[in-house]
Amino acid sequence: MKINESPYQCHIFVCTKTRDGIRRSCGDHDNGGLKAALKQEIKDRGWKSRVRVSDSGCLGLCDEGPNVLIHPQKIWLSAVTSEDIPDIIQTIEKLLES
Numbered sequence: 001m002k003i004n005e006s007p008y009q010c011h012i013f014v015c016t017k018t019r020d021g022i023r024r025s026c027g028d029h030d031n032g033g034l035k036a037a038l039k040q041e042i043k044d045r046g047w048k049s050r051v052r053v054s055d056s057g058c059l060g061l062c063d064e065g066p067n068v069l070i071h072p073q074k075i076w077l078s079a080v081t082s083e084d085i086p087d088i089i090q091t092i093e094k095l096l097e098s
């Protein structure tokens with residue numbers, strides 16, 4: 001195993017786990033759309049080399065979802081909708097400036 005330092009200042013994990021209605025999950029919502037919109041915002045701002053947006057499997061707090069985790073800053077966002085994207089981008093911007 002080789003241990004590397006993350007090349008990203010922020011890694012945004014968007015839980016897209018689905019369970020086909022068996023149990024509540026973040027994928028019950030339009031998280032694919034949320035992830036795509038976040039990716040576009042990051043690209044539009046020229047942050048692609050510093051910020052990565054990825055799908056995530058279950059993060060463990062399914063009842064509070066949709067969940068988004070910003071790593072390594074330990075910022076956990078719950079009940080996220082597309083309307084929250086401007087606030088998320090503003091949060092990322094502050095992290096990149098710090």
Ligand code: FES
Binds near residue numbers: 016
């Ligand atoms: S399904 Fe998203 S946190 Fe569990």
